[in-house]
Amino acid sequence: MLCDICKQNVATVHLTQMVEGKTKKVDLCEACSKEKGVDDPTGFSLADLLLGLGAAQEMAQAAAGSDLKCPACGFTQADFKKTGRLGCADCYTTFAEGLEGLLKSMHKGTKHVGKVPQPLQQHKDYQEKLNRLQKQLEKAIGDEDFEQAALLRDEIKQTREKFDNLTTG
Amino acid sequence: MKNIKEFLAAPAQSCKREGPHDRIVMSSRVRLARNLKDFPFPGWAKKPDRVKALEAIRPAVESLPQMSGAFSESMDNLSAMDKQILVERHLISREHAAKGVGSGLVLNKEESLCVMINEEDHLRMQALRPGLQLRSAWLAIDQVDTILEKRLDYAFSNNLGYLTACPTNIGTGIRVSAMLHLPALVLSEQINQIIQAVNKLGLAVRGLYGEGTEALGNVFQVSNQMTLGEAETDIVERLNKVLTQLIEHEENARGSLLEKKPKMVFNHIGRAYGILANAHSISSKETMNLLSLMRLGIDLGMLPGVERSLVDELFILTQPAHLQQQLSEKLSAEERDLLRADMLRERLRNVSRPVTPPRSEGSKSDKSSAS
Numbered sequence: 001m002l003c004d005i006c007k008q009n010v011a012t013v014h015l016t017q018m019v020e021g022k023t024k025k026v027d028l029c030e031a032c033s034k035e036k037g038v039d040d041p042t043g044f045s046l047a048d049l050l051l052g053l054g055a056a057q058e059m060a061q062a063a064a065g066s067d068l069k070c071p072a073c074g075f076t077q078a079d080f081k082k083t084g085r086l087g088c089a090d091c092y093t094t095f096a097e098g099l100e101g102l103l104k105s106m107h108k109g110t111k112h113v114g115k116v117p118q119p120l121q122q123h124k125d126y127q128e129k130l131n132r133l134q135k136q137l138e139k140a141i142g143d144e145d146f147e148q149a150a151l152l153r154d155e156i157k158q159t160r161e162k163f164d165n166l167t168t169g
Numbered sequence: 170m171k172n173i174k175e176f177l178a179a180p181a182q183s184c185k186r187e188g189p190h191d192r193i194v195m196s197s198r199v200r201l202a203r204n205l206k207d208f209p210f211p212g213w214a215k216k217p218d219r220v221k222a223l224e225a226i227r228p229a230v231e232s233l234p235q236m237s238g239a240f241s242e243s244m245d246n247l248s249a250m251d252k253q254i255l256v257e258r259h260l261i262s263r264e265h266a267a268k269g270v271g272s273g274l275v276l277n278k279e280e281s282l283c284v285m286i287n288e289e290d291h292l293r294m295q296a297l298r299p300g301l302q303l304r305s306a307w308l309a310i311d312q313v314d315t316i317l318e319k320r321l322d323y324a325f326s327n328n329l330g331y332l333t334a335c336p337t338n339i340g341t342g343i344r345v346s347a348m349l350h351l352p353a354l355v356l357s358e359q360i361n362q363i364i365q366a367v368n369k370l371g372l373a374v375r376g377l378y379g380e381g382t383e384a385l386g387n388v389f390q391v392s393n394q395m396t397l398g399e400a401e402t403d404i405v406e407r408l409n410k411v412l413t414q415l416i417e418h419e420e421n422a423r424g425s426l427l428e429k430k431p432k433m434v435f436n437h438i439g440r441a442y443g444i445l446a447n448a449h450s451i452s453s454k455e456t457m458n459l460l461s462l463m464r465l466g467i468d469l470g471m472l473p474g475v476e477r478s479l480v481d482e483l484f485i486l487t488q489p490a491h492l493q494q495q496l497s498e499k500l501s502a503e504e505r506d507l508l509r510a511d512m513l514r515e516r517l518r519n520v521s522r523p524v525t526p527p528r529s530e531g532s533k534s535d536k537s538s539a540s
Contacts, residue, residue, distance in 0.1 A: 073209045085289070087213040089206055089324035089332045092339075099336060103329075106337055108371070109398020112330030114341045115311070117318040120325060 003029035070094040126163045133159065173251045174494065176240045177258065178280065184481040188300020192468050192477065193416050195348040195388065196259070199306040199405070200295040201314055202333045202342035204324040210334035211272070211287040219271030219287050226291060229320040230275045230284050235313055237278075244272040253490035259348075261285055265293075282313065289334050290342075292317070301412060303345055307405045330397060340397030345408045349415060352387040352465040353422035356437065363418060364389075371395055372411060386457035386484065391415070423469065431525075438466035438523050446517040450506040456487045456513070471523040483516060 003011045009029035069076045075087025077095065086092065092099065103110055116124070133156045140149040177183075188194070204210060208222040223243065231241050244252070244265070252266035260276060265288045273286040285293040294317075296310040324332040330340040338344070354360045364374045373394045376384040391412065393404045426434050441462035444451070464480045466472050485491055487509050493500055500508065 073213060075209075075213055079213075083212065085212050085334045086210065086336070088209040089204060089326075092326065092329055092332055102336055103339065103397060107340065107395045107397035111328055111398060112326070112340050113398055114330065114343075114400035114402075115314075116327075117323050117325055118315065119318065120327075124327075 001027055003027065003032050005029075005032040068094055068098075122163075126159070129159060130156065173240060173242070173247065174254065176276070177254070180482045180485040180491070181478075183258075183280065184478040184485070186299040188298055188302050190416055191300035193350055193419050194301040194412065195299075195350055195481070197298045197300065197302045197306050197347045198259075198295055198345075199303065199310050200293060200344040200346075201310055201331075202290040202338045202344075203292040203294070203314070203317070203321075203331055204333060205291050206322045206324045208291065210289075211291060212289060212334055214271075216271055222291055223271055223273050223286055226286050226321065227273050227275070229317060230286070230292075230294075233313060233316055235277060235282055235309075236275055239275050239277045241275045242273065243270070244274060245269040247274075250490055250494060254494060257485060257488040257490055259297075262288060262293075264288060282309065284313075290338070292321075301347065301409075301416070303347065303405050303409050303412075307345070307401060311401070337394075338396050341399070341401050341404070343396055343401050343404060344392055345405055346390050346392035347408070347412055349389050349391060349412070349419070350387060350461065350464060351389055351415070351419050352461050353426055354419055355387045356434070357422045357426055359418070359422060360389075363415070367391060367411060367415070370407075370411060372408070385454055386461040388457075388461070423465075427469065434465075434469070435471070435523070435525055438462050438469075438471055442466065442472075442517075442520075442523050445513050446520065446522075447514065448510045449514075450503075451510045451513065452502075452506055453487060453489060453509065456509060457484065460484055460487075466523050471525065472520065473524065475520055479516070479520075483513065486512065 001011045003009050004027050006029060009031065011027035011029055013028040013030065013033040015026045015028070067077060070087055070091045071094065072090035073088040075091050075094075077098070080086060080091075080095065086095070100110070133152055137149055137152040137156065140146075140152055188197070205222055205225065208214060208218055208225075211219055211222070214222065227241065227243075230236060231239065247255075252261070255261045255274070256263055256266050258280075260280065260283050261274060262285070265272065265274070265285045268287065271287055275284045275286070276282070281297050283295050283297065285295075294310055294313055296306040296313070298306045298309075326332060331342040333339050333342055351360060351363075354363055367374050371394050373390075373392050375390045375392070376388075391408070393408060396404075399407075441459040445456070445459050445463065460480050460483055463472070464477060467475055467477050467480060489505060492505050492508055492512070496508075
């Protein structure tokens with residue numbers, strides 16, 4: 001087994017730690033473990049090591065395999081392996097498959113929770129409202145409540161127009 | 170455009186800013202990473218794209234109401250010295266200091282809001298507060314972001330949230346952090362244990378200048394590591410809880426050191442004062458470690474009449490770029506050590522030597538029982 005840092009010497013120091021219930025593993029050679037201050041009593045760099053390098057295995061996996069290339073920016077998997085950064089927003093779609101494991105190992109979840117940009121939130125709200133009204137309309141038609149159906153049809157039309165004005169205006 | 174040196178408040182002023190728990194929590198910070206949808210990330214973008222992104226972002230940031238009277242400059246117009254000063258003030262990252270054409274900086278008058286343009290991401294915006302004020306910092310930066318999202322087209326995915334250059338920041342793009350002064354946990358050799366425990370909660374502990382840096386002057390940075398799958402406010406609250414516990418641990422460590430090993434504590438602080446007030450050559454690293462002990466001395470009531478802000482000011486003024494800026498010719502490291510020692514002797518001339526605190530609680534007493 002080779003050292004995770006220099007990738008040259010044989011790893012003799014093996015570190016394992018539980019972080020948020022996930023096991024992080026790092027294998028280092030003598031020299032790199034000294035340099036990274038693993039035996040240093042104030043060895044706080046261990047966190048960076050574990051969270052950075054612990055993801056190295058996943059990182060390697062994410063970067064291995066087919067030689068995908070992002071159609072939007074020309075970034076390749078080899079570039080990702082070299083820099084650990086992505087080229088553009090579209091890369092997340094291009095490399096989605098490989099990134100999945102990496103994100104899982106790094107983060108609490110794989111689905112975003114929290115703030116959503118307001119313009120997008122409005123779009124989401126609009127979609128949800130539209131879906132709700134459509135369902136009500138179908139039900140009204142099914143119940144042969146045509147008066148209610150007409151009202152709903154008007155509301156759907158208004159909602160659509162309001163949203164179109166909002167996005168184009 | 171104003172000169173950055175004239176724009177920044179003198180350290181004597183900026184160190185007077187007070188906040189809750191500032192005897193242990195030196196500052197709080199919340200940073201958001203954002204990118205534009207239609208541009209490659211800065212690290213991969215060619216120069217024309219970086220310049221175009223900067224030209225799109227800069228006016229949007231400058232016209233924020235929060236940024237009226239702000240300092241705004243592109244990084245290639247700042248000298249290496251200016252950039253280093255900004256790093257020493259913790260206003261920009263080391264990485265940003267290395268940027269030139271196509272990167273920019275917008276900093277508000279109060280130095281409490283700072284937007285780095287084209288650092289690792291198109292936008293790295295941060296709110297800074299003295300003491301423990303994570304919630305207030307989050308609210309401030311959230312407001313800035315809410316205005317900017319109407320003016321800029323962010324890269325956002327419903328599943329992955331805000332898309333960032335590095336997968337470690339994806340999701341909320343938030344980094345909540347605080348700088349803590351923990352001398353007693355270091356002196357009592359508990360710090361390693363504490364760091365491990367904090368790490369286990371998925372939080373990172375780092376040195377004074379962030380990633381990969383040493384904990385000089387017993388100053389540690391604690392921050393969240395995970396950004397995807399947890400809402401901003403939950404992250405803020407979680408950190409708040411951990412920091413409150415760390416404050417308690419440090420206070421307890423101070424109490425028990427004074428009780429069990431008072432001589433050891435007095436010895437460290439007395440020696441620190443002795444060297445700082447009398448040395449003729451001193452490195453920046455030694456200075457920070459000794460100033461940390463003096464700061465502890467002030468907290469323990471051993472330096473009556475001395476304000477904590479004096480030590481915090483010296484913390485900044487003795488950094489290499491701040492020392493260098495007063496002079497025209499470039500100094501060598503050895504020359505800086507002489508200059509630093511001269512300044513410290515001068516500034517500490519009227520500070521009397523530490524007194525051992527009265528046997529009571531030992532903390533904030535103003536009584537100078539010198540004899």
